[in-house]
Amino acid sequence: MLYALKIATRYLTANKAQTALLITGVAVGVFIFIFMSALIGGLAEFILSRTVGDLSHVTIEAEDPDPSLLIAPAGHVLAVTERGRTRNATLAEAETWLPLIEAVPGVRAVSPQITGAGFLTRGAQVSQVSVTGVMPGRESAILDLDGYMVEGSARTGSGLIVLGRDLADDLALSLGQTVRLQSSGGITALLTLSGVFETGNGAMDGARAFVSLPVARTLFAMPQGVTRIEIKLDDLNAADATALRIRALTGLDAVPWTDGAEQLMEALNAQAQTGYFLKTFALITIVIGVASALMLSTYRRRPEIGIMRAMGAGRNFVVFVFVAQGALIGLMGGVMGAALGYLALLPFPSREAFEPGTLPMDITQGSYGLAITLTVIGAILASILPARAASRVDPVTAIGQ
Amino acid sequence: MSTLLEVRDLFKTYGTGEAETRVLRGLSLRLEAGEMAALLGPSGAGKSTLLTILGTLMKPTSGSYEMLDQDMISADDRALTDFRNAHIGFVFQFHNLLPDFTALENVIFPTAVREGRETPTARTRGRDLLERMGLADRIDFPTANLSGGQKQRVAVARALMNRPELVLADEPTGNLDRASAKQVMDLIGEINREEGTTFLISTHDEKIAASCRRQIEVADGVVTG
Numbered sequence: 354m355l356y357a358l359k360i361a362t363r364y365l366t367a368n369k370a371q372t373a374l375l376i377t378g379v380a381v382g383v384f385i386f387i388f389m390s391a392l393i394g395g396l397a398e399f400i401l402s403r404t405v406g407d408l409s410h411v412t413i414e415a416e417d418p419d420p421s422l423l424i425a426p427a428g429h430v431l432a433v434t435e436r437g438r439t440r441n442a443t444l445a446e447a448e449t450w451l452p453l454i455e456a457v458p459g460v461r462a463v464s465p466q467i468t469g470a471g472f473l474t475r476g477a478q479v480s481q482v483s484v485t486g487v488m489p490g491r492e493s494a495i496l497d498l499d500g501y502m503v504e505g506s507a508r509t510g511s512g513l514i515v516l517g518r519d520l521a522d523d524l525a526l527s528l529g530q531t532v533r534l535q536s537s538g539g540i541t542a543l544l545t546l547s548g549v550f551e552t553g554n555g556a557m558d559g560a561r562a563f564v565s566l567p568v569a570r571t572l573f574a575m576p577q578g579v580t581r582i583e584i585k586l587d588d589l590n591a592a593d594a595t596a597l598r599i600r601a602l603t604g605l606d607a608v609p610w611t612d613g614a615e616q617l618m619e620a621l622n623a624q625a626q627t628g629y630f631l632k633t634f635a636l637i638t639i640v641i642g643v644a645s646a647l648m649l650s651t652y653r654r655r656p657e658i659g660i661m662r663a664m665g666a667g668r669n670f671v672v673f674v675f676v677a678q679g680a681l682i683g684l685m686g687g688v689m690g691a692a693l694g695y696l697a698l699l700p701f702p703s704r705e706a707f708e709p710g711t712l713p714m715d716i717t718q719g720s721y722g723l724a725i726t727l728t729v730i731g732a733i734l735a736s737i738l739p740a741r742a743a744s745r746v747d748p749v750t751a752i753g754q
Numbered sequence: 755m756s757t758l759l760e761v762r763d764l765f766k767t768y769g770t771g772e773a774e775t776r777v778l779r780g781l782s783l784r785l786e787a788g789e790m791a792a793l794l795g796p797s798g799a800g801k802s803t804l805l806t807i808l809g810t811l812m813k814p815t816s817g818s819y820e821m822l823d824q825d826m827i828s829a830d831d832r833a834l835t836d837f838r839n840a841h842i843g844f845v846f847q848f849h850n851l852l853p854d855f856t857a858l859e860n861v862i863f864p865t866a867v868r869e870g871r872e873t874p875t876a877r878t879r880g881r882d883l884l885e886r887m888g889l890a891d892r893i894d895f896p897t898a899n900l901s902g903g904q905k906q907r908v909a910v911a912r913a914l915m916n917r918p919e920l921v922l923a924d925e926p927t928g929n930l931d932r933a934s935a936k937q938v939m940d941l942i943g944e945i946n947r948e949e950g951t952t953f954l955i956s957t958h959d960e961k962i963a964a965s966c967r968r969q970i971e972v973a974d975g976v977v978t979g
């Protein structure tokens with residue numbers, strides 16, 4: 354079949370302008386395919402990072418312990434401890450779990466936290482605040498606090514508090530000034546404002562305070578354990594699997610971010626569907642283009658096909674000559690379109706350096722290999738009809754023309 | 755002499771109803787191995803039709819055809835394709851060569867298509883044949899740049915490539931001037947004498963017909979002489 358390939362190549366090179374045009378047409382289709390892949394992929398990535406990027410990917414929250422029962426041998430309940438009124442559930446053995454969780458593949462960062470509610474008081478000003486105690490040094494493990502700082506530092510520490518911009522403004526508090534924080538448990542601490550952040554999220558900027566884990570321990574009277582463990586993953590799409598894994602490993606109730614994010618997932622799905630739709634059309638265009646060009650070539654070369662058949666070329670040989678032309682066109686157009694697509698995507702900023710106002714193209718999601726493979730397969734399929742027509746050319750009428 | 759091929763009671767009818775054309779009407783013919791025969795007859799007599807049937811490119815409406823003791827009527831397309839490749843060479847009046855290939859590539863096509871590639875042995879034979887046709891300086895020429903006479907000589911070389919027992923030529927000199935026609939016929943005669951290849955050549959040219967040892971007249975769908 355090497356010989357059929359030679360003839361196919363010769364046919365393609367014999368009419369260079371036409372072949373170049375055909376390959377360019379295929380390349381444009383592949384380019385669109387790749388552009389759509391990068392755009393849809395980048396867009397999904399962008400939306401996820403905007404909505405989920407600052408969230409914990411897998412979260413473990415303390416459950417209030419079930420009331421302990423005292424059960425007699427006969428099965429009668431003898432005594433029940435009543436559930437406490439105040440929420441004081443803790444992940445008491447958190448410290449022992451942390452190294453285990455950190456060792457799970459795909460886990461990028463783990464942030465043990467103590468969370469609770471309180472009041473900030475400065476002079477006559479009182480504001481309700483939701484307090485998060487984080488490990489000093491891990492302030493930016495989940496939320497990119499460092500990136501949102503407008504004043505001071507995100508670093509928490511003994512006697513320090515980091516507040517949102519709106520909250521600081523409400524309290525007319527500026528860097529270095531002190532504020533009184535009273536926890537829901539009634540414990541009070543005097544803290545110095547060491548940093549101000551602005552995320553653009555009103556609930557965050559107007560009602561969140563970050564303190565160090567030791568400060569939170571004092572405030573919420575929790576000498577050990579934490580209330581919440583937040584986990585960041587390398588791949589947020591792996592949250593479901595990783596949560597399961599952590600659950601199996603630790604027995605803790607690890608919840609992936611996808612729980613309760615059905616609408617977002619649906620929207621992303623719909624977007625991906627649109628992408629498939631457009632990509633399918635790009636492929637169909639390629640198939641139709643290749644098929645019609647080869648059909649024309651088949652017709653133009655009827656006398657030659659007749660001669661080849663008279664000289665002892667079998668039907669399969671003729672089929673192969675034309676299918677090989679389709680495959681070569683698909684391969685060259687595919688590679689050219691993929692290269693063009695890659696070059697066109699190069700100027701777009703990377704996912705990390707994305708700037709609002711431009712398209713969130715992701716060059717790594719161009720599906721180059723898939724685009725080339727599908728194009729070659731499509732071009733081969735497109736050439737089958739013309740190839741069959743060519744193999745059925747009647748030598749007598751073809752040569753007699 | 756042994757019999758190369760024999761057809762008996764050949765009928766060939768084109769079309770149906772109003773457009774029905776009965777071309778061959780019970781034609782019988784025998785060719786011995788090594789013959790050099792001219793096929794004569796008025797235009798429309800059925801010369802090309804007969805050559806096409808003998809070349810296994812078309813089946814007669816009825817009749818029998820045996821070549822090299824094989825039944826050509828019942829054989830299927832695949833078998834006939836292989837048979838043609840091995841035993842029959844063609845020279846046509848028009849559309850003879852593959853225009854995007856060189857003279858040598860055209861000549862070795864029948865071998866290459868059988869072997870699946872262009873072997874060095876095939877190239878050597880192709881070169882020899884082209885030299886013999888007086889085309890030593892045109893071996894790697896694109897055929898599109900050859901003159902009509904040169905093209906027909908390339909076609910003769912290709913017809914001989916697989917050392918077939920039979921070469922069918924349908925007005926091979928119909929498009930050539932007298933000098934080129936004579937050159938082509940001289941080469942055919944030489945091959946016939948030296949290699950014993952059987953030639954059946956249709957022509958309207960009395961001189962060319964006279965240069966063949968046998969003349970076969972076709973008229974009204976049968977051989978008349």
Ligand SMILES: Nc1ncnc2c1ncn2[C@@H]1O[C@H](COP(=O)(O)OP(=O)(O)OP(=O)(O)O)[C@@H](O)[C@H]1O
Binds near residue numbers: 769777797800801802
């Ligand atoms: N495919 C076809 N369909 C219908 N009629 C045909 C077909 N091919 C040939 N004919 C008719 O059959 C008759 C014989 O044609 P053929 O080509 O065999 O004649 P010929 O002897 O070769 O003539 P010429 O010397 O002009 O080449 C003609 O009347 C022609 O019109």
Ligand SMILES: [Mg+2]
Binds near residue numbers: 801803
């Ligand atoms: Mg004729």
